[in-house]
Amino acid sequence: DGGITQSPKYLFRKEGQNVTLSCEQNLNHDAMYWYRQDPGQGLRLIYYSQIVNDFQKGDIAEGYSVSREKKESFPLTVTSAQKNPTAFYLCASSITGMVGYTFGSGTRLTVV
Amino acid sequence: GENVEQHPSTLSVQEGDSAVIKCTYSDSASNYFPWYKQELGKRPQLIIDIRSNVGEKKDQRIAVTLNKTAKHFSLHITETQPEDSAVYFCAADRGSTLGRLYFGRGTQLTVWP
Numbered sequence: 001d002g003g004i005t006q007s008p009k010y011l012f013r014k015e016g017q018n019v020t021l022s023c024e025q026n027l028n029h030d031a032m033y034w035y036r037q038d039p040g041q042g043l044r045l046i047y048y049s050q051i052v053n054d055f056q057k058g059d060i061a062e063g064y065s066v067s068r069e070k071k072e073s074f075p076l077t078v079t080s081a082q083k084n085p086t087a088f089y090l091c092a093s094s095i096t097g098m099v100g101y102t103f104g105s106g107t108r109l110t111v112v
Numbered sequence: 113g114e115n116v117e118q119h120p121s122t123l124s125v126q127e128g129d130s131a132v133i134k135c136t137y138s139d140s141a142s143n144y145f146p147w148y149k150q151e152l153g154k155r156p157q158l159i160i161d162i163r164s165n166v167g168e169k170k171d172q173r174i175a176v177t178l179n180k181t182a183k184h185f186s187l188h189i190t191e192t193q194p195e196d197s198a199v200y201f202c203a204a205d206r207g208s209t210l211g212r213l214y215f216g217r218g219t220q221l222t223v224w225p
Contacts (some may be wrong), residue, residue: 069155101146
């Protein structure tokens with residue numbers, strides 16, 4: 001499915017819960033990214049990682065955490081500190097220095 | 113950081129007409145400008161891109177133009193078809209920040225048959 005897989009496709013979270021969104025790629029890309037998409041807001045960067053064991057905050061990192069223990073994987077945890085987590089989350093990857101992204105198919109998170 | 117502005121936010125055209133979407137950017141160090149198409153409920157897909165050493169690039173019915181002096185770039189779609197209906201995003205890198213793209217807010221293009 002395009003080499004980058006996000007799961008689950010739909011996720012429901014209760015208030016006060018942490019949830020983790022999975023992103024796995026088999027493209028041998030060094031860089032991985034998490035974006036949040038809300039209607040009319042475009043794509044806003046949450047976190048990104050250019051190499052294993054290193055990552056940087058994007059523009060809206062508050063209430064989120066990530067890890068990059070393996071090149072193939074970049075999971076995103078939406079913590080209870082994120083007050084408005086309902087959104088569509090997109091993961092992407094690229095070869096460092098060649099900025100064309102490949103996107104995953106997204107996870108739609110809803111707070112219930 | 114880089115600021116990418118995209119206009120219009122919505123665009124409706126008749127099938128067969130042309131559509132133009134415009135973006136401006138703020139960082140003169142930017143040198144890579146991709147365009148993505150996102151159909152409803154699907155992932156964004158790269159449709160065309162341009163680098164700063166090129167002024168125009170075409171791929172069948174789509175073209176992108178870049179004016180580095182004015183810091184703006186545009187997507188042109190000719191002979192539009194209903195399947196062109198989607199949200200289109202422009203983006204720019206920031207030169208020295210490897211890999212990170214800055215996105216515009218998107219344009220909802222609707223092509224009426």
